Amino acid sequence: MTYRLAPIDTGAFVAERDGDHHTVIGSVVRRSDARGHVTGRTEFFEDVAAPRLAHLKMHRSARHHARITDVDVSGALAVPGVLRVLTHADVPNNVYTVLKLIGVEPDDEPVLAVDKVRYLGEPICAVVAETEAAALEGAAAIEVGYEDLPPVFDVEEALKEGAPLVNEYQGQNYFVYEGHHCRRIRFGDVEKAFGQADHVFEWRYQSSPIEQAPVETTGCVVVPQADGRLRIHSDTQACFFTLDNTALILGVPFNKLRIVGGTVGGGFGGKVDVVVEPIACVAAMAVDRPVKFVYDRAEEMQVSSPRAAERIVIKDAVMDDGRIIGRKVTLYVDAGAYARHSPYGTTKAAAHLPGPYTIPNVWADCHCVFTNRTPSSAMRGFGVTIADFALESQMDRIARALDMDPLQLRLINAYRDGDLKAHRKIAEGTALVEVIQKAAELAGHELPEAYRRMSSTTREGL
Amino acid sequence: MAKLRGRGHASVNYPTGMNLGGDPSQALIHATTTGTFVVSLSSVDLGQGIKTIAAQCAAETLGLPIGNVLVDTADTDTGPHCMGTFASRGSHRVGNAVIMAAAEARGVMLEVAAEELEVDAADLETDGTGFIMVKGAQDRRIHVTDLALAAHFKHGRTISGRGVYLKEPSAPVPETGEMDPDSCQAHACTVAVVEVDDETGVVEVLELFNTYEVGRALNPAMATQQVEGGAWMGVSHALFETTEPYYPVRDHGPRDFAGYLMPGPADLPIQHSLLLERPAANGPYGAKGIGEMTANAPIPAIANAIFDACGVRLTSMPFTPERVLRGLDALRMEEPC
Numbered sequence: 107m108t109y110r111l112a113p114i115d116t117g118a119f120v121a122e123r124d125g126d127h128h129t130v131i132g133s134v135v136r137r138s139d140a141r142g143h144v145t146g147r148t149e150f151f152e153d154v155a156a157p158r159l160a161h162l163k164m165h166r167s168a169r170h171h172a173r174i175t176d177v178d179v180s181g182a183l184a185v186p187g188v189l190r191v192l193t194h195a196d197v198p199n200n201v202y203t204v205l206k207l208i209g210v211e212p213d214d215e216p217v218l219a220v221d222k223v224r225y226l227g228e229p230i231c232a233v234v235a236e237t238e239a240a241a242l243e244g245a246a247a248i249e250v251g252y253e254d255l256p257p258v259f260d261v262e263e264a265l266k267e268g269a270p271l272v273n274e275y276q277g278q279n280y281f282v283y284e285g286h287h288c289r290r291i292r293f294g295d296v297e298k299a300f301g302q303a304d305h306v307f308e309w310r311y312q313s314s315p316i317e318q319a320p321v322e323t324t325g326c327v328v329v330p331q332a333d334g335r336l337r338i339h340s341d342t343q344a345c346f347f348t349l350d351n352t353a354l355i356l357g358v359p360f361n362k363l364r365i366v367g368g369t370v371g372g373g374f375g376g377k378v379d380v381v382v383e384p385i386a387c388v389a390a391m392a393v394d395r396p397v398k399f400v401y402d403r404a405e406e407m408q409v410s411s412p413r414a415a416e417r418i419v420i421k422d423a424v425m426d427d428g429r430i431i432g433r434k435v436t437l438y439v440d441a442g443a444y445a446r447h448s449p450y451g452t453t454k455a456a457a458h459l460p461g462p463y464t465i466p467n468v469w470a471d472c473h474c475v476f477t478n479r480t481p482s483s484a485m486r487g488f489g490v491t492i493a494d495f496a497l498e499s500q501m502d503r504i505a506r507a508l509d510m511d512p513l514q515l516r517l518i519n520a521y522r523d524g525d526l527k528a529h530r531k532i533a534e535g536t537a538l539v540e541v542i543q544k545a546a547e548l549a550g551h552e553l554p555e556a557y558r559r560m561s562s563t564t565r566e567g568l
Numbered sequence: 569m570a571k572l573r574g575r576g577h578a579s580v581n582y583p584t585g586m587n588l589g590g591d592p593s594q595a596l597i598h599a600t601t602t603g604t605f606v607v608s609l610s611s612v613d614l615g616q617g618i619k620t621i622a623a624q625c626a627a628e629t630l631g632l633p634i635g636n637v638l639v640d641t642a643d644t645d646t647g648p649h650c651m652g653t654f655a656s657r658g659s660h661r662v663g664n665a666v667i668m669a670a671a672e673a674r675g676v677m678l679e680v681a682a683e684e685l686e687v688d689a690a691d692l693e694t695d696g697t698g699f700i701m702v703k704g705a706q707d708r709r710i711h712v713t714d715l716a717l718a719a720h721f722k723h724g725r726t727i728s729g730r731g732v733y734l735k736e737p738s739a740p741v742p743e744t745g746e747m748d749p750d751s752c753q754a755h756a757c758t759v760a761v762v763e764v765d766d767e768t769g770v771v772e773v774l775e776l777f778n779t780y781e782v783g784r785a786l787n788p789a790m791a792t793q794q795v796e797g798g799a800w801m802g803v804s805h806a807l808f809e810t811t812e813p814y815y816p817v818r819d820h821g822p823r824d825f826a827g828y829l830m831p832g833p834a835d836l837p838i839q840h841s842l843l844l845e846r847p848a849a850n851g852p853y854g855a856k857g858i859g860e861m862t863a864n865a866p867i868p869a870i871a872n873a874i875f876d877a878c879g880v881r882l883t884s885m886p887f888t889p890e891r892v893l894r895g896l897d898a899l900r901m902e903e904p905c
């Protein structure tokens with residue numbers, strides 16, 4: 107077995123190590139599924155060969171924002187091989203929200219559109235057919251009448267008075283956090299810090315939606331069992347989360363469902379929404395046959411929830427010596443048309459602020475905003491990745507404005523053990539100082555002795 | 569026209585576990601009569617290797633070789649609850665649950681061995697090759713296969729254990745945001761070296777110097793794969809990826825990998841990676857969650873390197889040739905003729 111191995115530095119926290127007497131932990135053990143993956147023997151959900159398998163495809167919204175005036179499914183039913191066309195009326199609890207399992211309200215998203223579409227590609231009708239080709243042909247034959255509504259695509263436009271209302275279930279174009287229009291951090295007094303600062307820097311940052319891009323697209327195969335239960339072969343990232351949400355949408359006891367999964371061709375957050383299993387179960391029960399519903403690549407890229415676009419404004423109060431004494435952050439998370447996991451991700455973003463630095467005055471307003479685009483949701487680094495782009499660009503600009511070494515600026519402000527974070531938790535187990543010092547060493551970036559002597563566990567050099 | 573070289577820096581931290589906690593995972597473990605221990609989970613392996621990590625945690629805790637452990641996941645009829653694979657929680661939550669289950673099973677294993685060897689269980693140890701033996705008396709030992717048979721057919725005992733890990737949920741204070749969001753924090757720093765072609769606007773990442781503090785590298789080869797793959801994703805996010813290239817305008821969305829570009833082998837920078845370990849008190853053998861963090865620092869490091877190279881400050885992701893060229897044009901407009 108050959109493999110790449112990054113060296114491990116064991117010097118930095120030697121006193122905290124437990125003696126390294128392990129026999130298996132810390133050793134290179136072959137990844138248990140590697141051979142199967144590279145020889146093509148690993149079984150993924152699509153390898154389930156269910157007899158009499160039927161296929162499901164969606165007819166999707168052709169508009170960004172419109173009232174549905176008419177749905178004509180007769181064209182689909184006339185396609186040879188089409189078994190059934192499902193509409194919202196076939197889904198027992200059609201309106202849901204996935205995070206209701208951890209107490210998030212309200213239900214704000216229909217499995218199949220009812221009287222309105224809120225983004226391009228929103229599912230309206232599901233066509234179940236003998237073959238994938240017939241299902242696609244059937245989906246294309248459905249005719250939907252629309253009455254266009256003005257869409258809103260920009261987060262700050264969406265928050266303006268008089269903006270088109272995206273999601274009537276939410277009632278306003280932002281998620282409400284316990285009576286507040288955003289998730290807040292209030293720590294110290296930033297306005298006072300701006301008054302005391304030698305410099306005030308304010309800049310804006312923007313990202314665009316990003317696709318998780320797993321090799322295996324989102325999908326499932328639902329197989330009705332002899333005992334009346336449904337066995338769901340799925341590439342979900344969270345089996346019970348999917349099971350629970352699916353049962354709630356179907357209105358069936360939880361133990362009617364069984365999820366079989368666990369071997370997935372990449373997730374990156376794209377497979378924590380519950381978007382294929384519920385309607386595939388409805389279909390399987392309706393036709394009493396196994397049903398497969400799997401996204402094609404275009405659906406995965408344009409309909410499946412991406413990483414949210416974020417807009418971030420950071421205003422910093424900075425002293426001549428590089429100390430940041432105040433940081434004010436305004437974050438707009440573009441949730442798209444429905445909440446999905448965005449209320450959670452926005453809170454996670456708030457918890458991450460002001461970055462890995464000890465800043466005595468922090469103010470943050472983190473807005474979870476609804477717009478007429480594909481709902482965004484979880485992705486690797488949820489709430490953090492884009493914030494880090496903004497925060498670390500900001501740090502670079504401050505260093506340049508002060509004519510300081512960018513790593514020294516970070517070392518001066520880096521959080522240490524015992525520091526109080528903006529969310530009022532005491533920092534422990536910190537190691538920002540050490541990763542900076544080691545990166546400097548690795549890259550041949552010279553740091554003065556005083557900076558090389560700094561430590562996460564002491565206040566030396568501050 | 570020239571290729572301009574620059575360096576950029578970024579340092580980050582990343583929380584382990586579902587934000588605000590409340591995300592339990594369970595593990596069950598039992599020995600079959602072959603002396604093989606089956607770890608039952610409902611956890612999902614996305615390719616990151618949780619099946620392997622769970623087996624390693626079980627084997628280490630049991631004191632047995634990795635070959636004596638099988639991982640059975642993920643079937644909701646047979647596997648106990650797991651919140652899911654996300655939020656850099658798998659190794660931490662599932663690892664801890666497996667350790668707890670394996671510790672209970674090890675206790676029973678040693679009790680049965682004590683009866684077989686007619687000694688006190690406290691005087692027994694495992695040698696990591698499959699034997700349970702009396703400390704200081706290596707000839708007084710029993711192999712786990714014989715032990716598992718004896719437990720079932722002679723002593724009527726199950727060698728099994730239950731494990732769960734829960735970080736109790738925290739509710740943020742709405743006014744201030746006071747909360748306990750995480751179990752621990754991992755750390756990373758990137759120094760990026762880029763080359764900007766000022767004629768085409770193309771940015772090439774030449775080299776990445778990355779350090780990662782991971783608590784504990786449970787499997788150093790898989791940790792290496794995580795950090796190198798994650799850094800690749802950071803490069804990809806920085807230079808290429810979006811489903812809406814003219815956001816917030818909805819047009820021109822890619823529908824396949826011909827339109828949605830990602831770095832190919834020729835685009836890969838040289839990566840110099842170094843792992844640091846500051847064991848987390850609540851981590852399985854000290855491990856922190858590192859999966860998500862590894863993509864983050866390269867993005868701003870590349871933005872900062874582009875500025876260093878050509879003076880263009882890109883505040884919108886991704887850093888496409890179009891944006892670089894527009895930035896260069898704007899700089900030329902500013903310059904006095």
